[in-house]
Amino acid sequence: MNKKLSAKTDEVSRRDFIKTSAAAGVATLLSGTGTVFAQRPKKMRVCLLGCGGRGRDALKNCLEAAKHIGLELEVVGTADWFKDRAMQAGKDHNVPESRCFYGGDCYKKLFETNADVVVTATPPSFRPVHLEAAINAGKHVFMEKPVAVDPPGARRIIQAGELAKQKGLAVVAGTQRRHQANYLRNAYAIKAGAIGKIVGGCIWWCGGALWYKTKGQGESDADYMVRNWVSFAEMSGDHIVEQHVHNIDIANWFIGHPPTTALGFGGRARRKTGDQFDFFSIDLDYGDGCRIHSMCRQVDGTDGGVREFFTGTEGTTWGDGGLKPAKEKDIKIPDFPEYGGPYVQEHVDLLNSILAEKPLNEARNVAESTMTAIMGRISAYTGKLVRWSDLTENKESPWYNLTLKPSAEDFEKGEVVAPPDDVVSVPGTGERRG
Numbered sequence: 001m002n003k004k005l006s007a008k009t010d011e012v013s014r015r016d017f018i019k020t021s022a023a024a025g026v027a028t029l030l031s032g033t034g035t036v037f038a039q040r041p042k043k044m045r046v047c048l049l050g051c052g053g054r055g056r057d058a059l060k061n062c063l064e065a066a067k068h069i070g071l072e073l074e075v076v077g078t079a080d081w082f083k084d085r086a087m088q089a090g091k092d093h094n095v096p097e098s099r100c101f102y103g104g105d106c107y108k109k110l111f112e113t114n115a116d117v118v119v120t121a122t123p124p125s126f127r128p129v130h131l132e133a134a135i136n137a138g139k140h141v142f143m144e145k146p147v148a149v150d151p152p153g154a155r156r157i158i159q160a161g162e163l164a165k166q167k168g169l170a171v172v173a174g175t176q177r178r179h180q181a182n183y184l185r186n187a188y189a190i191k192a193g194a195i196g197k198i199v200g201g202c203i204w205w206c207g208g209a210l211w212y213k214t215k216g217q218g219e220s221d222a223d224y225m226v227r228n229w230v231s232f233a234e235m236s237g238d239h240i241v242e243q244h245v246h247n248i249d250i251a252n253w254f255i256g257h258p259p260t261t262a263l264g265f266g267g268r269a270r271r272k273t274g275d276q277f278d279f280f281s282i283d284l285d286y287g288d289g290c291r292i293h294s295m296c297r298q299v300d301g302t303d304g305g306v307r308e309f310f311t312g313t314e315g316t317t318w319g320d321g322g323l324k325p326a327k328e329k330d331i332k333i334p335d336f337p338e339y340g341g342p343y344v345q346e347h348v349d350l351l352n353s354i355l356a357e358k359p360l361n362e363a364r365n366v367a368e369s370t371m372t373a374i375m376g377r378i379s380a381y382t383g384k385l386v387r388w389s390d391l392t393e394n395k396e397s398p399w400y401n402l403t404l405k406p407s408a409e410d411f412e413k414g415e416v417v418a419p420p421d422d423v424v425s426v427p428g429t430g431e432r433r434g
């Protein structure tokens with residue numbers, strides 16, 4: 001690395017960056033971890049919605065973060081679609097059974113508890129309904145990415161985020177790279193002009209196939225879709241949304257805004273269940289001569305990589321390091337703390353922001369990154385060029401009100417018919433075929 005791009009802490013420039021950057025997720029650095037505030041509460045309460053693998057881990061991360069900053073955090077409720085999962089998560093944290101809720105409306109009962117903070121990690125299709133309800137109930141929220149599966153869902157997240165701002169509530173998203181020191185260092189350096197203006201790049205989430213479940217004998221369509229959610233676009237958004245959103249989020253963050261159009265392709269080769277594609281390749285046009293190639297694949301036995309690379313007018317960089325300015329520049333990069341890795345740091349930032357009464361709000365960032373991924377998926381499914389305005393402004397567009405069904409509301413009403421397994425969109429035809 002260029003010697004002048006050193007890691008010396010420069011408090012003034014760090015504050016400026018944090019205030020103005022899309023990396024608002026680190027605003028709490030202003031107060032530092034473990035700072036004692038005048039009105040600082042000693043204790044807060046948290047509840048968990050969606051007690052699967054990530055939800056249970058995210059709750060542990062939140063508890064560890066609280067310990068780190070000297071905050072007592074009590075788990076006061078759990079909720080899941082399935083009774084056994086809600087009960088087990090409750091048992092793990094000494095929550096009485098009366099506060100372990102289950103079923104389609106479990107979130108409503110959970111939000112009636114006196115929890116201050118909600119940690120939620122249900123499948124993405126439920127996020128808009130759950131975030132709206134949490135904000136309406138006056139809760140601070142940590143929500144996993146992605147945050148929607150269709151354009152109306154992503155717009156609902158932005159609106160709920162605006163309401164959270166009015167109510168002084170924090171919303172932090174599980175796009176943890178925005179709380180990861182090496183990404184923050186690069187974001188800072190790029191914003192300070194280290195590689196000039198970004199004009200191109202490539203972002204990847206290419207790896208093997210994920211797990212899948214087959215439908216059990218006599219199992220309802222709803223239970224099947226909940227258990228096998230990573231195979232259905234209606235639940236996950238497809239893997240371009242569910243996984244690749246992380247890399248797309250870095251592109252949007254480093255470039256400073258979402259793309260104007262997406263044109264791409266994809267296909268299905270090996271999956272057995274659900275209706276997702278196996279691979280996507282999308283040209284994201286950010287305008288002003290800047291294009292990013294987005295690619296993602298879930299196919300065993302293929303070469304992989306989960307990274308981002310950017311070319312600027314004055315240098316190049318990887319997302320998480322490897323900054324190579326063409327010319328030496330006098331940019332002092334501050335130190336960014338990362339206690340316990342980004343999965344814990346994101347909760348440190350969330351809790352500190354609540355205690356400092358400067359609530360973080362990442363709703364728009366994560367909604368825009370989710371929307372970008374949805375834009376790529378729509379282009380690959382249809383074979384058409386999709387404009388950002390088609391999803392955000394142009395009500396005449398066939399995609400503005402595109403709503404994937406069964407929706408979260410259908411699950412709550414008990415009106416779920418699972419899409420047939422192995423029947424997928426055929427680009428250029430407007431049809432779905434097996």
Ligand SMILES: NC(=O)c1ccc[n+]([C@@H]2O[C@H](COP(=O)([O-])OP(=O)(O)OC[C@H]3O[C@@H](n4cnc5c(N)ncnc54)[C@H](O)[C@@H]3O)[C@@H](O)[C@H]2O)c1
Pocket residue numbers: 049050051052053054055079080081082085103104106107121122123124126144145146174175176226229242411
């Ligand atoms: N940030 C990251 O690196 C990361 C890593 C893994 C997963 N995730 C995200 O976390 C979320 C959950 O993923 P997971 O791996 O824990 O999946 P999972 O299947 O293990 O857990 C999901 C849980 O939600 C429950 N659920 C489903 N619908 C529900 C509803 N309507 N109400 C209440 N509970 C409901 C399920 O029963 C299940 O227990 C996803 O959005 C995923 O993309 C993020």
